[in-house]
Amino acid sequence: MNPGAFNLNDYQQEQMAQQRKKKMLILFIALSSLYVFSRTSVQTSQQNQLRGNSRNKQYNEENMGLIDDSTKALKQLEDSESTIDGYKELYRAFYERYEDEQNGIENPTPDLKGNSASDLLFGTLYSLKRKQFEGVWNSENSQNILGFLDNKQGHFNSYIESYNKSEIRFYVAIRDDQYIDHKSMIGLMIIKRGTNFTIVDKQVKFSNLTLMYNLQNDLQYISNNYHNATIPVNMVIQFNEQTDSEKYINKYSPYLFIKISNENTDDKFSSINISAEADLEDESSQKGRQTMYYAIFLTIVLSIQFIFVIKMMKSFLVQDNEEQKFSLLSLSIVFIWDGFFCFLHLLFAISQDHQFHYFITPCFLYMILWNIFERGLITIVWRNRHANIVDEQILNKKRICFFVCLYSALIFSFFIIKQYRAKSWLLYLVNLYFVPQIIRNVRRGQQVKVCKSYVFGFMMIRSLILLYYRGCPENIAKLSPQYSTCIGIVVIIIAQVLFLYAQEYFGPRFFIPKRFQTDCYDYYYKLPHSQVDLESQGQADECTICITELSMQPVLQSNSSYFKDLIIKAKQKQNYIMKTPCDHKYHIPCLLKWMEVKMECPTCRAPLPPMV
Structure with missing residues (x-):
């Protein structure tokens, strides 16, 4: 067997191994999240119980003196601020002491009633x-x-x-x-x-x-x-x-x-x-349950993003120039948006002491996804854009300048989002993250296949968080539901995805009239009907990509659905091949696949213009 040929058994075994790895990763994240939720809840209740027992013991031993040493009394209350037992004692003593003061009764005993009603009231509020x-x-x-x-x-x-x-x-x-x-x-x-x-x-x-x-x-x-x-x-x-x-x-x-x-x-x-x-x-009220359900929902969304971002990074390592397909601006917009949400959830967890344990796992996943994986994706794509720079010092300076601008944009976006966070137009704007990708496809003029891991698993799923805040009446942020805004977000996302698929099947510039595409070239060239005419005209050439005669269908060593799509396109254009401006001829699926990687002629390396 040819060592370079496609082996179906090896391919199936590799796919099954990848599926097992994905299932193990999902199971690990789910079990770890469940363990953190349950363990932290038990620890919190145990700590509250221990604090309450130790506080009651301290009050009984010292007879809860307040006014004789006010600083000491308030320090006692600071130790009891997580529960309400201190409040009960002060509350009862306050009313009893107030009645004694109104009746002119002096009570110099060292217990709580030995303090003035004014200080006991302050202590009640302080507790x-x-x-x-x-x-x-x-x-x-x-x-x-x-x-x-x-x-x-x-x-x-x-x-x-x-x-x-x-x-x-x-x-x-x-x-x-x-x-x-x-x-x-x-x-x-x-x-x-x-x-x-x-x-x-x-x-x-x-x-x-x-x-x-x-x-x-x-x-x-x-x-x-x-x-x-x-x-x-x-x-x-x-x-x-x-x-x-x-x-x-x-x-x-x-x-x-x-x-x-x-x-x-x-x-x-x-x-x-x-x-x-x-x-x-x-913490056991309805709000606590809402927070727990939201934390589980957020963990599931982030786990799905983890799986697909790892799949994308793997494709960057396996396939040459795969990162050329992706828009750096689209990834930067997602990076800024996820950075804002990462800090937002972290601040919310810190401000809500009794609900902090719910957000341990989501905040950890958000930080890893945002600051490691997404930054890694941006770095890979950025390096591909600057592959022509050989000097490492110049490359490092440009990389530092790029990330300084990126993090500055992140900080600036905090003020914009804080000012207009309740406006529907802001939600519409941040969900236009596929527009830079569409523009990049138009500028390059390459017919790029839609990456499902990128579109559905990494990009689109993050919009579920926005739909939760504007579509769930009982959301934790207490924002009013706006179903028209949710419908608008869904319509915007679907329209962008359909446009990407239209660029894949009809060409990246299908919506631009040909008379405005001055820099484009029509690569399709019709072959003569007979082999005799073909030979007489000297066109019985071979495709230098697949080493097969142009009059024959290409033999592709893969069972990928992507190649099947290319073959279907070729069959729809019977007796057509593709000819470059430098007069080199190739099969339609072969050159289309080549042009996804490099916009240059496979034979003479001349630059290729975008397709019509």
Whole structure:
């Protein structure tokens, strides 16, 4: 057997080995992801339980003294900020101590009630540091909030934070609905230690607080007049304890009732009078489940991209000049987009302490895919574009300049995406990543076969993440669903893929009239009908690519579907061959295959113009 001939058994065995490797890789990623999710969840619950036990033991041993050493008391609360047991003790002691103070009872005992009610209230709020509450709000009058929101009720979020031990920052988000890209008022109230308050029916009232707020729509400030505006307000807070057998088994949960009002104004643009009820967000709540499902979905998408990017890099090593097919600009756009998403998910994981373990595997996969594999693909394609540079120093300087520009574009894109992230036109624009590939095919004039691994496995699948954010009503980013935007994205992607296939079958410049293709050449040449005429005209030549007579079909040593497609094209043009401008003749499939690699004549190495 000819050693260079195609062996079907070896080919099938190689394909089966590759399939086994792919299945093992998918199984490994799935098992590792499942292990990380389960193991981290168990460790988190065990750590929370240990922290709660150690904190209760510390309170019992030291009798939970606060005021005699305020710094020490607040340090105790810092150790308990991940659970709510410290809150329960302070909450109960605060109301008992307030009643004692109102009745003139002094209690110098070293337990919690030995502290003032003001410090116990501050400690209660401090124990809820970094806790988020979520619920609903209702308007107490007929006016819209600040003359801006459309509804009289909606979605309410509150977040308590403290950056020092002298003040509590009380953040509130009041929206028409649950989606953050709709109309919303984002406010901040600062409660300093020792702030005067009154209690009526277990409701704590703070008077003359300053509400700093921003009005937003589509995640943008609506006007400079409302940016960082301030109004005086009164705030009423009531922290209740409730037991929910479904969500909080055998433990108490803080339940927030809050009123914010500006009673001394008639200006509708400064009027706010709402009441809200909110529950403490818990990692086992619906939001936690949504995050877990999204992390699994993201892991599956990234795993599929891993498989196909490895397949693409392997084809670069096996096939000569395979990287010439791909557009460097298309890969750069994908690199910038994935870089943004990589940092976005990493920051989200860091900011959400109780959900960090869900994002360990996706963030790791994103970082490897973006910073190693995609950068490697870009490097290979870039080196192919500069293969004519022999001097290594010049080549290194150009490579450094290219990557400096690429990472600068990545940083600049952060500001653009942050500013217009809620706009549909931005989503349409970033999904035009096949347009540079189409333009490159037109400029080169080569009839390139569509690489399915590149189009479907590496490029298109990343759009599923955008479709999730704009098509799933319960997405983790709380963006409003826009089904028209999703349809537009799908239409744009399908149109680009169909255009690539049209370039493959009809030529890269099929949509350009021939009179405008001045630099193109029609390679198709019709053979005479008889062999006698062929010999008499001296055209009984051989194809120098396959070493077969031009009047015969080429013998191709492969069973690839790609060669079958080329043979079908050749049969559709009976008695046609291809002739170059330098008057060398070849079989149609042979020259088409050659021109995918090099745009030069196989015989005399003369440059070949693009095909018509």
